[in-house]
Amino acid sequence: MARTLAMFTDVSLCIGCRACQVACKQWNQLAPEEPEWTGTYQNHAHFTDKSYRLVRFFEETDDKGQMKQWHMMSDVCKHCAQAGCLEACPTGAIYRTEYGTVNINQDICNGCRYCVSACPFGVVAFNHDTGTATKCTFCNDRIHNGLGPACAKACPTESIRFGFRDELAVKAKQRVGELKKQGYKDAQLYGEDQGGALGGLNAFFLLLGKPAIYGLPEKPKLPQRNVIADSLLSIGSAVLVGLGALLAFRDRPGKAGA
Amino acid sequence: MEPGLLKNSDWPLLIDLYFFLGGLAGGAFVIATIANLLDARRYRDIVRVGYYIAFLAILPGPLFLVADLGLPTRFLHMVMVSKPSLEIGMNAFTVGPFHLKLLSPMNAGAWALLGFSVLAFLAALDVFLEDRGGRSMSTLRVVAGVIGGFFGFFIAAYPGVLLGATARPLFISAHWLGALFLAVGASTGGAAIALILSLLGGQARESLSRLMRFTVFALILQLAALVLFIVAVQTAGSTGIGQALAQLLSGPYSLTFWLGAVVVGILVPLALQLAGGIKKAAPAMTALVSALILIGGFLVKYVIIAVGQAT
Numbered sequence: 211m212a213r214t215l216a217m218f219t220d221v222s223l224c225i226g227c228r229a230c231q232v233a234c235k236q237w238n239q240l241a242p243e244e245p246e247w248t249g250t251y252q253n254h255a256h257f258t259d260k261s262y263r264l265v266r267f268f269e270e271t272d273d274k275g276q277m278k279q280w281h282m283m284s285d286v287c288k289h290c291a292q293a294g295c296l297e298a299c300p301t302g303a304i305y306r307t308e309y310g311t312v313n314i315n316q317d318i319c320n321g322c323r324y325c326v327s328a329c330p331f332g333v334v335a336f337n338h339d340t341g342t343a344t345k346c347t348f349c350n351d352r353i354h355n356g357l358g359p360a361c362a363k364a365c366p367t368e369s370i371r372f373g374f375r376d377e378l379a380v381k382a383k384q385r386v387g388e389l390k391k392q393g394y395k396d397a398q399l400y401g402e403d404q405g406g407a408l409g410g411l412n413a414f415f416l417l418l419g420k421p422a423i424y425g426l427p428e429k430p431k432l433p434q435r436n437v438i439a440d441s442l443l444s445i446g447s448a449v450l451v452g453l454g455a456l457l458a459f460r461d462r463p464g465k466a467g468a
Numbered sequence: 469m470e471p472g473l474l475k476n477s478d479w480p481l482l483i484d485l486y487f488f489l490g491g492l493a494g495g496a497f498v499i500a501t502i503a504n505l506l507d508a509r510r511y512r513d514i515v516r517v518g519y520y521i522a523f524l525a526i527l528p529g530p531l532f533l534v535a536d537l538g539l540p541t542r543f544l545h546m547v548m549v550s551k552p553s554l555e556i557g558m559n560a561f562t563v564g565p566f567h568l569k570l571l572s573p574m575n576a577g578a579w580a581l582l583g584f585s586v587l588a589f590l591a592a593l594d595v596f597l598e599d600r601g602g603r604s605m606s607t608l609r610v611v612a613g614v615i616g617g618f619f620g621f622f623i624a625a626y627p628g629v630l631l632g633a634t635a636r637p638l639f640i641s642a643h644w645l646g647a648l649f650l651a652v653g654a655s656t657g658g659a660a661i662a663l664i665l666s667l668l669g670g671q672a673r674e675s676l677s678r679l680m681r682f683t684v685f686a687l688i689l690q691l692a693a694l695v696l697f698i699v700a701v702q703t704a705g706s707t708g709i710g711q712a713l714a715q716l717l718s719g720p721y722s723l724t725f726w727l728g729a730v731v732v733g734i735l736v737p738l739a740l741q742l743a744g745g746i747k748k749a750a751p752a753m754t755a756l757v758s759a760l761i762l763i764g765g766f767l768v769k770y771v772i773i774a775v776g777q778a779t
Binding site for chain 1: 472499502546557570571628629634646648685689
């Protein structure tokens with residue numbers, strides 16, 4: 211496997227211009243969509259089959275409900291090291307590339323939509339026109355030709371950075387240190403730790419506060435972690451059913467009166 | 469976490485129907501197999517009807533699943549692709565064009581459905597040949613019955629495990645869905661056989677009463693698994709759970725849950741059966757109790773899937 215690639219999104223630098231969203235649409239030839247009113251500048255409310263990058267806007271309020279801070283964050287598929295969508299996919303359409311990114315082979319996907327509900331971040335979307343599941347490809351065509359993803363290329367403030375994961379992680383940690391010195395005491399990395407949730411995210415973030423402010427799960431869990439425990443409980447249930455049937459149908463002379 | 473962040477698969481009623489019929493088929497098959505192993509002659513009616521029901525109930529399953537796909541022509545990709553990718557997950561095995569993903573219940577379920585369908589066909593065929601005056605190939609029936617019985621358990625349980633391996637708040641903290649779905653498969657499988665037998669009105673009063681004894685046992689197991697499911701979800705305490713449980717227990721789905729799944733599907737049949745005495749097995753009463761169990765068995769799966777997808 212080649213050296214793992216990553217995207218690092220630093221929300222402290224995001225100005226909410228959505229150049230990333232537009233660049234993504236242009237490069238990936240994603241059709242325009244009807245705008246929707248979400249109550250903020252955010253459009254759309256969720257990732258869709260035609261929006262793989264999504265700038266989210268959040269208004270953080272204090273205990274009295276007063277506006278405290280306005281947050282902007284360019285969100286994208288996290289390309290998890292342990293990916294719920296990839297593990298769920300029954301066809302093997304979702305695969306890991308040699309760069310560590312997660313991609314959906316559109317020629318294999320049969321549109322069962324299991325990956326859509328298996329993603330802990332609600333990234334994967336179903337395309338009703340093609341009948342397949344879609345999401346950010348990490349610009350698979352570009353990275354195989356020596357280019358970075360279109361979103362990172364377009365970002366005017368370098369809020370989105372692309373590079374080798376290990377190098378980006380060093381820069382990200384330095385940036386957290388700088389921000390803390392500047393008074394952003396809650397600045398933290400999300401998904402950088404490869405020993406943490408989901409084995410680390412290959413698109414990781416620098417947040418200025420708790421993940422919950424950005425609508426992100428504090429500790430995302432790989433849904434497939436449930437399979438073994440749930441299966442064992444099912445086996446227990448099967449044993450009881452089998453025993454019940456044996457007891458009900460076994461011959462008991464004198465009692466049931468055959 | 470903001471529950472609104474997550475997406476759902478929008479699986480339609482067709483999938484609920486498959487989960488219901490698959491569970492029923494698995495349950496009926498297991499009952500027929502155990503009855504056949506214990507006393508093939510005495511329980512001949514249960515074995516016959518059980519294997520017929522298992523085959524007929526699983527028959528539309530693959531059709532429903534294929535019809536629901538975004539690209540139905542690619543249904544075979546569930547188990548094989550001509551050019552598989554290299555890295556398709558942990559515990560994934562590829563042999564030639566075939567792949568098995570142990571952590572993907574949908575992939576494992578597709579394999580099990582294939583195996584179960586073949587064995588359910590063989591068992592039903594053997595019963596059919598015997599009905600037509602031929603001799604039963606008893607060895608084939610025993611082998612197909614035993615192996616198919618394991619597949620039958622799998623077919624009944626895996627949809628619950630499949631749901632548990634999604635990020636939906638209600639499902640991911642449930643843990644008991646596989647066990648619950650298996651118990652529902654057993655109760656509805658038993659009820660389906662009992663319904664047919666009581667409508668046919670044969671002389672098999674005694675075996676019918678034994679079948680109802682088993683069905684009541686499965687129903688109690690179903691109730692226990694349902695309680696454990698709710699307790700597990702409640703104690704998980706993750707965000708989004710409160711809303712999901714409220715929808716199920718006191719919100720728009722509560723009537724279907726309490727009245728349909730619990731009262732009609734479990735409590736009334738249990739009360740009727742226990743009050744009337746299981747041994748009597750009066751055909752009309754048995755038919756009524758069985759019908760209620762079947763309705764409740766569908767509703768309990770339907771309502772849990774609906775709430776899990778909606779919240």
